[in-house]
Amino acid sequence: MDAILQQFFNIEIMAKAMPLVLKGLGMTLLICAVVIPLGALGGLAAALGSVSHNRLIRWSAIAFVDLFRALPPLVLLIFIYAGLPFAGIRLSPFAAVTLGFFLNNSAYFAEIFRAGLLSVPVGQTEAARSTGMTATQTLIWVTLPQAVRNVLPDLLSNVVEIVKLTSLASVVSLGEMLHAAGLVRSLTYNASPLVLAGGIYLLLLWPLIRLISHFERRIAS
Amino acid sequence: METVSNRAGTPSTATLSLRALHKSFGTFPVLNGIDLHVQRSEMVFVLGPSGSGKSTMLRCCNRLEEPDSGAIWVEGDLLTGPGVDLNKMRQRIGMVFQSFNLYPHLTALGNVTLALRRVLKMPRAEAEAEAMAALKSVGLSDRARHTPAQLSGGQQQRVAIARALALKPTVMLFDEPTSALDPELVGDVLDVMREVKEQGMTMLVVSHEMQFAREAADRVVFMDGGSIIEQGPPDRFFAAPEQERTRAFLSRMRG
Numbered sequence A: 001m002d003a004i005l006q007q008f009f010n011i012e013i014m015a016k017a018m019p020l021v022l023k024g025l026g027m028t029l030l031i032c033a034v035v036i037p038l039g040a041l042g043g044l045a046a047a048l049g050s051v052s053h054n055r056l057i058r059w060s061a062i063a064f065v066d067l068f069r070a071l072p073p074l075v076l077l078i079f080i081y082a083g084l085p086f087a088g089i090r091l092s093p094f095a096a097v098t099l100g101f102f103l104n105n106s107a108y109f110a111e112i113f114r115a116g117l118l119s120v121p122v123g124q125t126e127a128a129r130s131t132g133m134t135a136t137q138t139l140i141w142v143t144l145p146q147a148v149r150n151v152l153p154d155l156l157s158n159v160v161e162i163v164k165l166t167s168l169a170s171v172v173s174l175g176e177m178l179h180a181a182g183l184v185r186s187l188t189y190n191a192s193p194l195v196l197a198g199g200i201y202l203l204l205l206w207p208l209i210r211l212i213s214h215f216e217r218r219i220a221s
Numbered sequence B: 001m002e003t004v005s006n007r008a009g010t011p012s013t014a015t016l017s018l019r020a021l022h023k024s025f026g027t028f029p030v031l032n033g034i035d036l037h038v039q040r041s042e043m044v045f046v047l048g049p050s051g052s053g054k055s056t057m058l059r060c061c062n063r064l065e066e067p068d069s070g071a072i073w074v075e076g077d078l079l080t081g082p083g084v085d086l087n088k089m090r091q092r093i094g095m096v097f098q099s100f101n102l103y104p105h106l107t108a109l110g111n112v113t114l115a116l117r118r119v120l121k122m123p124r125a126e127a128e129a130e131a132m133a134a135l136k137s138v139g140l141s142d143r144a145r146h147t148p149a150q151l152s153g154g155q156q157q158r159v160a161i162a163r164a165l166a167l168k169p170t171v172m173l174f175d176e177p178t179s180a181l182d183p184e185l186v187g188d189v190l191d192v193m194r195e196v197k198e199q200g201m202t203m204l205v206v207s208h209e210m211q212f213a214r215e216a217a218d219r220v221v222f223m224d225g226g227s228i229i230e231q232g233p234p235d236r237f238f239a240a241p242e243q244e245r246t247r248a249f250l251s252r253m254r255g
């Protein structure tokens, strides 16, 4: 029992690791702040493409979504960071992470937005168009608000997944939270910094998860 | 009176004109050459068995459905054909749907103001004043802040009528506006439609409310198999239908 406390819940080591882990948290939050809005926008664009009447646009969007949902994000990230330089494209770790997550997140957001768009009855579009609204106005003011509302829990769940996924950035040595915690662990031969990082993820994500349950219940009722 | 107008021979006196309208879904013909002219302030009632093409005809009148051939004019302005500013034309053609199609994420007021603000670009205060006037005309001033989910079916349909009315259209299209309603709520909607007519609106109505047709319609049109079989003033139409198919339909409707 003591050994477990010593190895995983060592307050002293946690306190020492704290500054570095918090710095890592800053990077984690920065990545999220860039990658989540970008991914959501990319996903929305791909979703609109996938329900387009134009066959070329539709097929391109579907191919994009299929490709980046199938490709493991770790592979994608390593390819962008370590593979692209052979093609003369050298990206900083942050740029590589941003691009990799943008592609991966867009694909997942696209599937959710697409389901949302398809969940809005066609009568809504017809009603809006019958009042002289353009297709774009109809999308912005009628279809999209309902689509988002209908898939809000899925959108938020995806955000939770993305926050956890940012730990992959450590493979390109970007100092996000788990990378920082791992560093301290390897220096101290003690897993407590990882537990600390895990605790912070929990604190960060738990309110979001409560919120998702709340929306799920509201939609069910 | 079929006066020649400057635009491709439409009768200039009609508010809504359909000429030789054809429409197929795939190889299945749904409209087989419809000619119909609705005069200013006239209420024309369309009857016909299920699948006879009533909704398709109505939906062609604002091009939610694209006719294969033929032409439609609104106050002498061509609606069909290339180069028509469809969004502009649709402002003049109000439509009321069987399933209301209110925007569930907006209040009654929001439903009515949306097109006023986005299409007519009215400032918010002006749009809300217009919308309140429209809601008042359907007897729902006190429900402006309710969402569709908080309204009865009859109230929802009256909001939908207000939404169309607020744009001050030239003609209003109704596709079975009371078919989705509980019987006790039908009367309120019909009362509103009667009022709209009394204000001088030009109306093309698909509905099975025979009693209402008798009282309020200026003309009844009977469709079957994508064609207009017979039409006339309601007294004559119901009392002495000329066509065998009309008689068969009416006796079926009376049960």
Ligand SMILES: Nc1ncnc2c1ncn2[C@@H]1O[C@H](COP(=O)(O)OP(=O)(O)OP(=O)(O)O)[C@@H](O)[C@H]1O
Binding pocket: B025, B030, B048, B049, B050, B051, B052, B053, B054, B055, B056, B057
């Ligand atoms: N989008 C569509 N695609 C294929 N067929 C269609 C479509 N819309 C309507 N139809 C067919 O066209 C025919 C006429 O339909 P329409 O809805 O105009 O009839 P209706 O007279 O309004 O009937 P109801 O009284 O049942 O509403 C029907 O056979 C219908 O199945």
Ligand SMILES: [Mg+2]
Binding pocket: B054, B055, B056
């Ligand atoms: Mg119909």
